[in-house]
Amino acid sequence: MGFLSVVANGLSMGAIYGLIALGLTLIFGIMRIINFAQGALLMLSMMVSYWLWAATGINPYILVIIVGPIMFAVGYICERCLIKPVLDEQKDVREPVAVLLLTAALAIVLENAALMVFGADYVMAKTSFSTSTIALGPVTVSAARFYGLIIALLAAGIFYLFLHRTQVGCNIRATGQDRNAAALMGIDVPKTYAIAFGIGTALLSVAAVVLIPFYYVHPSVGAVFMTKAFIVVVLGGLGSIPGAVLGGVIIGLIESIGAQYMAATLTAMLVYLVFLLVLFVKPTGIFGSPYDW
């Protein structure tokens, strides 16, 4: 029965990795902006969520109603004021390296600003369900992580419908595929970019409220999850939402099950080994389209 608990933990933690990677799927996978500030923006979402929770004491999951729009605004403004001018300069470059450096710099600024404003102390939201577990038959799983699993699947489903069934979603995908063709079809490309970046950042606020009941907040917390988010996005296939969830779950399961048979430090190696194997067999990732690049 212990083994089932291990699998359940791997599944829920993996779904949360997928949730963290959802925003990156949009920004990096679809819009092709290598955003190194994603981890720092996650940290910012967690900080904002934590302080809102500390001030109001209401269920952190509900806080997404407030944190989501705040982070959307942050993402929208970042794109408009920082990324767009640089992108315009490098319009004809397929891989705009300057944007990559810009986001890396943004990450450093955000982390150090957080260090100054919030200090270097670790904090964690202590909710009523923070240390409780849910027993599903013989399986015990942490309540906070189990809710995370459900929210991750819900968020992924809604996000999928948004991208495929709404006009804005179609605009985003079209712009991601070919900026110039999209402009010729009458899509407001700069605005679409800003909206996409805003949504990609707002998705982090969902991940943030899922994380704060069981994970500490610290100015450097973004680094813990950012490398994993990039692996998840590439492993699942650039721009694929089911791919992001599946990629996250694969990593979660490897970490959880692997640790039962080897030292926990070795599972990190195993994750990269599987990553290499998948890329070797299918370079576009699990659900990646071969025509995309």
Added chain:
Amino acid sequence: MKKKSGKIVSLLLTAVMVLTLGAGCGGQGGGSEDAKEIKMGTILPLSGSQAPLGKIGQQARDMAIEEINAAGGIESMGGAKIKMVYADSKGDPATGVSEAERLITQEEVALITGCYQSGVAMPSTEVAERYQIPYFVDVPSEDQITERGFKYIFRLAEKTSWRNRAQTEFITSMAQKYNTPVKTVGLIYENTAWGQGAVRAWEKYLPEAGLEIVMKEPYPANSSDLTPVVLKAKKLNPDIIMMVSYVSDAALLTKTFAEHQVKPLAFIGTSGGFADPTYYDLAGDASENFFDISTWEPDVNRPNSQEINKRFQEKYGYAMNAEAVKAYAGMYVIKDALEKAGSTEPDKLREAFVATDLQSGPAQMYASQTKFDETGQMINAPLVICQYQKVNGKMERVTVWPEKEARVGSQIVWPYPGAGN
């Protein structure tokens, strides 16, 4: 013009003073008659990221020196006063070495104390050994410091591996006292030099006590999820779980153990994250009944401990920590040695340290008996075990072991009753 000549005069005067002092020392072989001031040097990290740690060490020394000087200085040397020269190591070994050199050759100190970091202590003690000047190591705990055959190095602190030895002694004594046989131990540690060092010591001491290590689990520091490690511990079910963690992982482990209702006889931390003031803010009630090891706690039942801590608090506005206590007690050990030596001559001072057997005075707040072995290592450096307990609804670190140093009226919770019980 006038200013300049004034400067020259003062320089000349200084030169004369230094020369006469030097002559006095040379002529008298120790200068016990003329030495109204005993100059000592201290190396501490007074700037850089470790500056707050250095500052509290400086304050503790200053308080002890003020007390000693106010009480008449060193009697055997005609009431000579102690004068401390502070040197800043910046926490950097190379700077520590050059500062040690400067203190000895230019400041001509009789003795050096310091220096917080083991990394600075290792090379800077070599300088003192070369010049044959006594070096009193109060805080650094790296085993090697007193294992190099040096003659002028004396260390008040415990060796790092002694903490693991004391943890083992604690387990054995609890097993006997509460008649709960302990056979197996699980080790969970961050995969760093610190964690691996602790494991090497545990692998030495635990089997000696007849305990079997059934789980040895390293994890990467700052993990995103430690549930896999916790579930593994639940499956292997060792009698005792011992941990080496920084505060983020310590809190994560504690909470996850509570979530999955892992219930060994005891959880024992190895200072670091478990001693961090934010640990119980993060882990909350899940930290209840967890054990940790340390050398001094504000509530420890030792003579003078409460009074001195209170004086310190009134003077500087915050309580002492274990490092401050070692720095403070160290000054009284040095005073005792100076009284016996009656001289600042290095060899006489060294002899006095070798013969030290201090069993009274303010140093009692650290140890009931201060005595050095032939390597210069303090014999039986004191270690205490404390437990996170709710006192009047507030989580506190309560010193519980050894019994004679435990908080008055405290009670050990053994075996671990499970989270929330």
